[in-house]
Amino acid sequence: MSRYMVDKFMRFVELSDARVAEYAADPAAYVDRWLVEGVGPEAATDDRVLTDEERAAFAARDIAALYALGAHPYLLWHFTEAVHAHEFTPESGWRELVERYRAAVVPHGVVDYIP
Amino acid sequence: MAKLVMAAATPHNPLLWRAMRDPMPDDLAGVAANFDRFRRSFADHEVDVVVVIGTDHLRQFSYENSPAFVVGKAESYHGTWENEVRTFGMEYVELEGHRELADEITGRTVQPEAIDFSVSLEWRLDHSFVIPLQYVRPELDVPVVPIHTNASMPPVPSVRRFVALGEHVRSAVEAWESDARVALLTSGHMANDVGGPRTFAGSPDPAFDRSAAAWMRAGDLDGAIAGCSDFDRMLEAGCMTSQFLNAVAALAAMGGRPADFADVTESRFASSPFFLWETR
Numbered sequence: 001m002s003r004y005m006v007d008k009f010m011r012f013v014e015l016s017d018a019r020v021a022e023y024a025a026d027p028a029a030y031v032d033r034w035l036v037e038g039v040g041p042e043a044a045t046d047d048r049v050l051t052d053e054e055r056a057a058f059a060a061r062d063i064a065a066l067y068a069l070g071a072h073p074y075l076l077w078h079f080t081e082a083v084h085a086h087e088f089t090p091e092s093g094w095r096e097l098v099e100r101y102r103a104a105v106v107p108h109g110v111v112d113y114i115p
Numbered sequence: 116m117a118k119l120v121m122a123a124a125t126p127h128n129p130l131l132w133r134a135m136r137d138p139m140p141d142d143l144a145g146v147a148a149n150f151d152r153f154r155r156s157f158a159d160h161e162v163d164v165v166v167v168i169g170t171d172h173l174r175q176f177s178y179e180n181s182p183a184f185v186v187g188k189a190e191s192y193h194g195t196w197e198n199e200v201r202t203f204g205m206e207y208v209e210l211e212g213h214r215e216l217a218d219e220i221t222g223r224t225v226q227p228e229a230i231d232f233s234v235s236l237e238w239r240l241d242h243s244f245v246i247p248l249q250y251v252r253p254e255l256d257v258p259v260v261p262i263h264t265n266a267s268m269p270p271v272p273s274v275r276r277f278v279a280l281g282e283h284v285r286s287a288v289e290a291w292e293s294d295a296r297v298a299l300l301t302s303g304h305m306a307n308d309v310g311g312p313r314t315f316a317g318s319p320d321p322a323f324d325r326s327a328a329a330w331m332r333a334g335d336l337d338g339a340i341a342g343c344s345d346f347d348r349m350l351e352a353g354c355m356t357s358q359f360l361n362a363v364a365a366l367a368a369m370g371g372r373p374a375d376f377a378d379v380t381e382s383r384f385a386s387s388p389f390f391l392w393e394t395r
Contacts (some may be wrong), residue, residue, distance in 0.1 A: 004178055011173055015198050059373045073310025074267060075173055081202055098315050106312045110350065114269045115178060 003070040003115035006054055009034060010071065020082045027083075028059035064104035070113050074085040077101060117216075117291040119284075120160045120298060120394045122369050123153050124331075124362035125251065126387035127169060127241040127302035129203035132249075134383075145380040147223050149305050149389040150250040152376070156393060163295040164213045166220070166284055168361045169243030169302045171267040174198075175235075182233035183272045184280060186221040187261040188214055189202050189236050194245040208245060213258035216297070220260060220287040229275065229283035237261075242359075247302040257298075264364070266303070266357040274343040277360040278336065281367030303361040305379055305386040306354030318386040320352035327359055328379045331390045338370035339363045362388055 009031065013019045023030040031050070038048025050058070057065035063080055067073070080101055081094075088094065126146070135143045157165075170199040175198050176182060193209035221232045244261050264280065265271060280300075288297045305327055306320035313319035323342075330339040343349060343363060349356045366374070376391040 007178060008172075011177060015174070015196060017197055017201055020198075020201075037390035072173070072268075073308075075310070075315060078198070078202065082198065084204070102312065102314055102316070105310075105314075109312060110354075113354070 002050060002054065003072075003113065005048060005050055006066065007072045007075055007115060008048075009050070009058065010075045014075070014082045016080045022084075024086060025082045027061055031055055031058040036055045050076060063101060065110065067105045068111060070111055070115070072113050073105075117217065117293040117297055118394075119288045119368065120162065121156060122299040122301070122365045122392040124301045124303065124365045124388050125392040126304065126389075127243040128304075128384055128387065129199060129205060129246055130384055132246065133204040133255045136222070140383075142382045145378075146382055146387050149378055149380055153251050153391060154253070157298060157390060160298060160394060161296055162176045162252075162257055163300040164216055164260065165248075165252070165298045165300055166216070166262060166288075167244050167248065167300045168264060168280070168284075168364055169247070169300070169349075170358050170361065171240075171241050171263045172243065172267060174241040175239055175362045176263060176265070176268075178268060181265055181268045182263070183265050183276070184230050185233040185235050185238075185263040185357070186217055186218040187212060187238045187259075187263075188221065188234045189238055190214060192261065193204045193239045196239060199242050201271045203242065205242060205245065207380060208249070208255055208296045210240065210248070211258040212254060213260050214269070215293070216262045216288070216291060216295070219291045220262070220284060222378040227282065227283060243302050247300055251300060262294070264361055266360055267355060269346070271346060271357045271360070274340050274360055274363055277364045278340065278367040281364035281369075284364070285368045289366075295335060299365055301361040301365045303358030303388065304353075304355055305359060305388050306352035306387050307355040307358070309355045311354045313353060315384055316318045317381070319351065320356070321386075323348075323352040323356065324379055324386045328364075328377060329388070330370075331362065331366060331374045334366070334371050334373035335386075336363075336366055339366060342365045359388070362390055
């Protein structure tokens with residue numbers, strides 16, 4: 001379990017429009033690139049590592065899995081909102097996303113999200 | 116000596132920025148009216164400088180280094196972030212800082228007894244600062260001293276630390292050799308669960324909201340301390356409920372006296388706190 005890196009990845013993506021667009025276009029490729037590019041002497045830590053389960057959850061945009069793995073709820077919601085916003089249509093918008101999100105996390109209740 | 120002429124606690128829900136437009140939706144009319152009341156009060160008190168207590172939402176401050184309390188000592192601040200413009204339709208703003216009062220609060224050479232503050236001379240303020248300022252002082256022409264309180268990345272400081280913060284802000288203002296009129300603006304939530312199982316489903320914990328409102332109406336600082344001392348209870352009320360502690364700092368800053376105005380306004384999002392202490 002590397003909750004800190006889960007949070008770090010979500011925050012990294014969500015803070016930038018360009019990164020949101022890149023991730024949404026190809027989540028699996030983007031998360032793999034992030035894992036590789038994070039390693040280097042300029043980084044505060046050289047351990048930009050996700051477990052196989054965490055990597056798979058980001059690759060599949062699996063909100064329920066990320067929530068169950070202990071992603072910070074606030075970050076997870078805003079990450080979800082960011083990477084799905086381009087799918088909004090007049091028929092399926094923000095409120096529908098809220099409902100989808102809630103349906104994904106409710107089965108897991110309140111989880112320990114403290115890294 | 117400078118004077119703390121008013122204190123207020125407001126919501127900072129950024130979803131209001133897009134939703135609270137004319138024609139005003141029925142469920143947001145009360146929120147808009149309360150912000151308007153606070154805007155008039157701020158103007159009536161002829162405020163020279165405003166101390167804003169808010170909680171950065173893992174924007175500038177994150178788990179790389181998570182300070183409990185940060186005082187802004189910058190000459191100026193950029194307001195909001197790219198993701199908040201995208202998600203909430205917020206606007207970039209520029210705010211003037213107030214270094215002299217920031218030094219009074221922080222301690223210029225030695226930390227004050229009350230709290231070991233972190234300081235930041237380079238700070239980009241998120242919606243917890245920008246939203247209340249845009250509603251309470253739309254002109255954005257009053258210099259600010261922002262104070263971040265960590266209420267979203269456990270370990271969260273104890274409620275007694277928030278009380279100490281409020282009391283310290285008051286004493287620092289009153290010790291400041293200035294004739295400035297200072298306002299304290301705090302922002303946060305009642306029970307609120309952003310990203311948890313009760314996201315945007317109204318108040319996740321009406322019982323907490325009732326108790327919290329009662330502490331403010333009665334000036335029951337001891338009740339607030341007792342009621343907010345258990346992190347698990349706060350988490351049970353919703354993962355972002357700890358930001359209510361910013362309102363407790365306002366109550367403490369005003370000597371624990373009852374709020375002159377107290378309303379908890381229901382809307383489609385959650386319950387919004389509006390507590391106001393004015394100069395008598």
